[in-house]
Amino acid sequence: MSTDGAFGKGRLLPSLLGLVILVMGLALLAGGIKLLTLGGSLYYLLTGIGFVITGVLLIMGRRSALGLFALVLFASTVWALWEVGLDWWQLVPRLSLWFVLGIVMLLPWFRRPLLRGQPGGMPTVALSIAVVLAGLTALASQFTSPGEIKGTLDRDDAGVAYDPQPMPDGDWQAYGRSEHGNRYSPLKQITPENVGKLQEAWRIRTGDLPTAEDPVELTNENTPLKVNGMIYACTPHSKVLALDPDTGKTIWSYDPQISKEGAKNFTGWAHMTCRGVSYYDEAAYAKSDVGAPAAALSPAGTAIAASCPRRLYLPTADARLIALNADTGKVCEDFANKGAIDLRANIGPFTAGGYYATSPAAITRNLIIIGGHVTDNESTNEPSGVIRAYDVHDGKLVWNWDPNNPDATAPIAADQFYSRNAPNMWSLASVDENLGLVFLPLGNQMPDQYGGDRTPGAEKFSAGLVALDVNTGKVRWNYQFTHHDLWDMDVPSQPTLINLKTKDGVKPAVIQPTKQGSLYVLDRRDGTPIVPIDEVPAPTGAAQGDHTSPTQARSQLNMLPPELTEKSMWGATAFDQMLCRIQFKELRYEGQYTPPSEQGSIVYPGNVGVFNWGAVSVDPVRQLMFTSPNYMAFVSKLVPRAKVEAGSKRESETSGVQPNTGAPYAVIMHPLMSQIGIPCQAPSWGNVAAVDLTTNQVIWKHKNGTTRDNTPVPIGLPVGVPSMGGSMVTAGGVGFLAGTLDQYLRAYDVKTGKELFAGRLPAGGQATPMTYTGKDGKQYVLIVAGGHGSLGTRMGDYIIAYKLPE
DSSP, X not given: OOOOSTTOGGGHHHHHHHHHHHHHHHHHHHHHHHHHHTTOOXXXXXXXXXXXXXXXXXXXXXXXXXXXXXXXXHHHHHHHHHHHOSOHHHHHHHHHHHHHHHHHHHSHHHHHHHHTTSOOHHHHHHHHHHHHHHHHHHHHHTTXXXXXXXXXXXXXXXXXXXXXXXXXXTOBOSTTSSTTOOOEEOOOSSOTTTGGGXXXXXXXXXXXXXXXXXXXXXXXXXXXXXXXXXXXXXXXXXXXXXXXXXXXXXXXXXXXXXXXXXXXXXXXXXXXXXXXXXXXXXHHHHHOOSSSOGGGSOHXXXXXHHHOSEEEEEEOTTSEEEEEEXXXXXXXXXXXBTTXXXXXTTSOOOOTTSEEOOSOOXXXXXXXXXXXXXXXXXXXXXXXXXXXXXXXXXXXXXXXXXXXBTTOOSOOOTTOOOOTTOOOOOSOOEEETTTTEEEEEOOOOSOSSOOTTOOHHHHHHTTEEEEEETTTOOEEEEEESSTTOOSOOOOOSOOEEEEEEETTEEEEEEEXXXXXXXXXXXXXXXXXXXXXXXXXXXXXXXXXXXXOOSEEEEESSBOOOOOOOGGGBOOSSHHHHHHHHHHHHHSBOOSTTOOOBSSOEEESSOTTOSSOTTOOEEETTTTEEEEOOBOOOEEEEEEEGGGOOTTOOEEETTEEEEOOBTSSEEEEEEEOBOTTSSBSBOSOOBXXXXXXXXXXXXXXXXXXXXXXXXXXXXXXXXXXXXXXXXXXXXXXXXXXXXXXXXXXXEEEETTTOOEEEEXXXXXXXXXXXXXXXXXXXXXXXXXXXXXXXXXXXXXXXXXXXXXXXX
């Protein structure tokens, strides 16, 4: 049978392939022209031309198609190496599809009809060489690790006296284990040598699952406590469980029966979160030498000790602070108003769910100190971010600190109100009772992206760390990390207190992780930097009516990523990478702190942050920091008030139209994503790292997590995925971290960063793990695995404990 004619039997496959390549070429040509007009790369236009001609030649049955495609593939390989070098994940969208097409064209069914019985000649040789070169480039990239740091910490003890908080080694008595917030345990049973043998000891289900009445962002971010011979956990709906530490069996439970008014339609309820409860033991404080002497205890405390000597303080999602008997789960009726403080007092009206404490209160010998979450970007008329301190024994208000009225710390009168819309502390405070200081990581005055009408208090205290006198609430010092913040760079992490070894001797330090990537290390006595902080020039050109700060504070200890460029744009294929490049060029980006704009501005690092509420963990003996920096770009686009459509849907605090009622602009925020829903920036998006705190050098850093639970096919590609959760370290030399988008609890050798254990979880592990000693004398590691609504991980209601086999 004759094979003459464009679609003869022998030429059908090459012609069909030509048609596919022609369509690809036209798409590249159109996108390439658009990108070029924006000042972008010429590559896609030239490649589009090459594809169009190659497609036409294939349809015509010309063997010159082989030679032309060889030129396209060879030029693409050279271009890819020039742009990104031997970086495998960056090479994938630039070369993988072209490499596959080259192999297909060399297959006999596609190549022979073009040759018409003639020898292959130079076109076949050229294409073969181009395919081999592309393949060798891919192979060579398997032996490189761009962006990773490989090193080893060579010590187990830095010679600094450990300053433990008064508790048994096997307990975990506060969210960060102690009110110093270092997430360090002195337990040593689990080591790098045996951690790989960890087995599940027990798991329970709390029964607290999402309902139709809940907001999108229902989260399981709880770190349970182990104290008083029990495990204490709270759930998203503010329920408390007391569990047997060896079996997980429920000893008692308490349900505060929260009101969920307004949650379903997200009128103001951004989160449904309980990160933890706080514990207080009258007898333990009486025996310790921390803070004030035992004689300073109030008479009320003595009376309550008989009926409720060991207490849990539960912040609820409907803005209450409830005292529970830690032994029985019964409400401590003698505390405050029949066992509860109404946190709505004196703050004025707010939308249901728009104010409550998502994080546990700080506990001192005499005080409960608590802030509150205020819904982001709903309006300019939000509740105050006031910090309040209550008597730990009877619940009476002792002092209040309102950033808009910082000197008036005496308890507010019953008929008065705190200022509206003051900067808030939604995260956790840390306390140094010996210095008499409480450290507050502060957020912003709403809205986040427009600051033209901010108050003096907001300009001074927002997005910084404030140290208050623990007894009076008076400001002792403050340090602002982001000036006139327009990027939602509120300080999200609990400050970490450590006695730090420096060239000038050991100093009492506070380490503050931030969303913008700096790790600020300050002398906690007076706030002076221990690690130098530079004021670096920042982009200008804020929206009409607003302004920017000419400089921004950057610590010399930071985990900032390189600034984005067009070359940084990524995709699964060359096509979505090209579209991401177009998107990048259409948006405003002048580096970190590019002001929000009507054009749309890239915020990188994004408002989820390099570090978030998961904070860092610090080994005070090794003088090592263990952490998990994230790198995700976001987009902020200002919408003039007159152009905001009525009924514009707000889905969460990071998606949909953020109304900013009362401000001249609403804002649309979203991650910088491709049309197929993957990040436009190249991986890694999540890492795990360690820092030598005596030198401020990163010891090791590498990708963390896989794509297993975020792709249609459960293939665990090790790209490094974002994490939303914290870490812990142990004296045994092991660091633990969950939180990643894939469902694992992982363990690492803190000296080398080697992953030693990966326990598969039944749901997202967006929480901070903890460790304790059971009644059996064994060391356990525990994680809450319940998922995170807005992050999109699998939801559940699990608490799981691991230990070594008998």
